[in-house]
Amino acid sequence: MVSRSGIVIQPVESMYGKQENSLDYTLNHFELIHGSDKERVRADMLHGKSGHFIFDLKGVQWYCHYNPVGYGGWYIFTMLRHDVGAAYASEITSRLTAASGVILICFLICVLLILRQQKRHTAALMRVAYYDELCQCPNLAKFKLDVQKFIDEHPGEGVLMTKFDIRQFKLLNKILGKEVGNTVLITIAAALDQETKIKGYCRAHDDEFYVFLCCSTSEELDKIRTSVWNQFYKCMGPGFSYPMEVIEGRYFMSFDDCQNAAEAVEKTNIAHSKAKELGTKVCEYDEALVKQALWKQQVEHQLEPALANGEFKIYLQAQYHLNEEALASAEALVRWEKEGKLIPPNDFIPILEQKGLITKLDFYVLEQLCRKMQSWKNEGRELIEIAVNFSRRHLENPDFIQNLCSIADQYGIPHYLLVVELTETAMWENEKNMIQMVEQLHENGFLMAMDDFGTGYSSLSLLKNLPVDIVKIDRSFFYDNQYKDRARILISNVMNMAKQLGMVTVAEGIEEQRHIDFLRQVGCDKVQGYYFTRPVPAESFWEGTRGAG
Template sequence: MKRWNKILIPIFFLLMIMASLFSVRSIVSMQGYAKLINYLGIVRGCGQRIAKLEVSRQPKDNLISYVDGILSELETGEGKYGLSPLHDKDYEQSLSKLTREWKEMKREIYQVRKGSDTKDLLSFSENFFDTANNTVFVAENYSNEHIQSFTRLSIILSVVAIFTWLCIVLIYFRNLFHLQRKNTNLESIAYRDDLTNASNLEKFRLDAEHLLASNPLYKYAFFHLDFQNFKYCNDIFGYDFGDRLLKQYAFYLSEDMNEGETFGRISGDKFVVLRRYNFREELLARQKAVDSRMRAFAMDSKEHYSLTIFGGICCAEDVSSDMEIDSILDRANFAQKTVKGQEERHYAFYTDSIREQMIEEINIQSRFNDAINEKEFLVYYQPKVNLSQGTFDSAEALVRWQTKDGNLISPAAFIPVLEKNFLISALDQYVFREVCSFLKKRIDDGLPVIPISVNVSKIQFYNPDFLHIYSDIKESFDIPDGLLEIEFTESVGFENTEYFLEIISRLHEHGFLCAMDDFGKGYSSLSMLKDMPIDVLKLDSLFFVNSRDSKKDLTVIRGIISMVKELNIQTVAEGIEEQSQVEFLKTIGCDVVQGFYFYRPMPSEQFSQLLSR
């Protein structure tokens, strides 16, 4: 029986497929025949219609073009009407005659339009009608013959279909076994992430529950991992690069997994990991090693992307033993959010204080829109002193949050929260508008003004509408060119140099000055500065704070500032608090100093008074 099944079933299914294909082809052919005959009828009627119109001196060139298109497609099979030529000798001869008579009829039409008598045209139209009519009959005969053939074959195929159905019934139980095996494969697919082939959240949850239950004597920790600003990575470098990062990170995590451990990708750039450990230091060391490999991969790629990864860790021993996996992951996520956006800390363990911190951050996030609308954010100004002149000739706009009850919230408390929740762009634009309003009022009052710099976050910079928004605000306040300076962090400049150069160039076209902020924090590359048309380079205080007693450091920094000045870039040292630092900066030729030694950030009213002296 099995032997016969192996022989008969393929034959029956092959016949079934052939029957299906033949039936489809038959239906399509019959539809094509009907369509072809219909268009032949149109040609037949149009011939007479055109002749009557020409006789009555009402030419219709579009109708002639219509007939031209149909006849051409009937001959070649190429055109917009979907007509296929019939491969029948009688039909081809009749169609050829019809085409010739149409050409003769068109020549007579043009003679009539020149003034010739219409009798010949009427005669041509009658001949054309007869030929078209005959062509229709030939096509109908051809179609009828094929329909009869189709009918006979359909009866035969119906009988084959009955036998095929009987065959399907006979092998029903065999198919059941096959379906069971296929369901097993589908179940495996349903638990895997398509892109990285890592476990999805459901599979990770099941595996984690099994591992915890099977290994009660082991200590386990849950990780919640996330890339910083991954959305903007996709927007700027493209989804192909983003996908490569995700697949490579999954590969590195898989290599790090030991027996009794698992990981998964739960969404976007978010990964979860379950690791065993003896000491918590092991957990950090292993994760840092994985992330170090990933950062090197991103930086060594042609995109030279500076990737930052943040992680939260929740140890199972720190929570209730009956807590669900999702709740433990939530706590790891809470921990991760407390460090996301920070430059120094990238990992955090969940503690009782984490939840309180998250509540405070949620409070900041929820109050933000109302604070913007009610102008609780205040712009402070910190003057910058020109060392050669001994007076300030520019300033930087900074932001403070003063609540309704008069309390000030530190920027260190709310800026990171706004950054990681993608709200910082709204604050950037708010500060920029306030600065423009401040300058506009002084200009209208005839009071002196100086250039003011405003900070632009990485998220704002990568906003496709950034340049359009800022130039529109500048123009709406009618601020003269050269009074507004845009500050970017150095990481923005070195992550995507080509895009950075394009934005700088377009900012200059709209009258903005451009500054690179925080130079010296780890991304610094003097060789790249020569290709960056920035106006100002701001040196971070850490860049020179320990250089006063070191001749070697003094030589290096003097060389850097000298080179930067050769590039016609103004140098600004920020965070200056001591006289010895000022003297050192004068010695090495620094242009401008900003810091508490000269001025602290001040409210706009106080700054306005200082500016008016």
């Protein structure tokens, strides 16, 4: 330890030997420091700065570092032989180099592990994105990529794409259990995978599968189809005897107008949807299906603006008392007047039913009818009973009866003048809900009619369980000449049963005098059909209806 003036407080004996002779000489007078280093050290010590210098002593080079203590102006001089320091530094450097090497190796190992893990994650994500977990096969996204790659690499080769599913697969799950249902799907995928002529396949979702293969005719595809299902039943074993019905849509890809996998999938979808709609097992794509698909989209998207613009018009077809041939009641029908053309109900009602939009149109018809009836009432006309058709989808709406009451009451129309009309099929499919609905309708004063009686599966059972007010006999009973004698017997007995049950009978679609004579003979109450009048716009109902006052 040295003062600013160079006085040594604590000498280093190892450097000088005897401290009383050498320290005064070396440090007190700074004889170890020469030239500019001496002035620099003096200046640093006067200003309280630290520093270092190198000096020679007895032929040995030393390294010296000085640092202020921070009290009383004292400094600590630390000296180390240069060769010792160099050896120490070399050792530290070696150690640091070795440590750095170890660290580098560890770093590289970590990078490799991270890359390996990332590769695994990427592979897992690829499987999630492109493979079906249940069946361990490609999904629809991967299928489109595979198809596109194939048609790009095989230009001009005929390719067939097909989509199929199992009719009422949910019922299979319900009867046999979901585990068996999953086994069915897995086995279908396995059977497709074993067919060598199939170039690619996928499970899209639920029980829907897509397949593409090189095939030019339906007959060739039928053979492959048979081979696949034979393999399926073989794998399922003799214990599986559930009768499965497969619904299939086919599209023969034409390289003149389609070289795009996504477009081919859409066209195959159209064919498959048509097969389901028609209830057929197989349907092949053609341009007519495209027009139908486009029309469905137009109907769906144009419903709201058409309602707002008043394009849906109310028509009425009169119903007559058979004995007096006098106007008794009517049925409300709807027509779509679009761009000056009249669109028949069969061209849009089934589409709205399928898309779940029919309920909006039903209530629109009811409101327009009630508004018209209100205007007739204000004109002093005597109102008649009018039936309005409603979709089966209303059975799912707990507020249906309340909405009926609200609309009728808004226009001051007595409830007993409004008949809620549903088809027999809709009633049969929802018999439990129908019983409750009929009771509620009666509680609120409405009447209930069963339309298309005789076209369902359990007509007599419905007559027994449902206290409907009106039974409408379907026109098919009168125009199927092959079974006309049996039809006459059935109609006669239905009329008799309905009368005993207190129901009113209405015969639909009557056009000929011979039918009028027969219906009068068996005691039918009312007749509706071209024999008396065609449907007419509600505005001209009273002018265009026979016997209307």
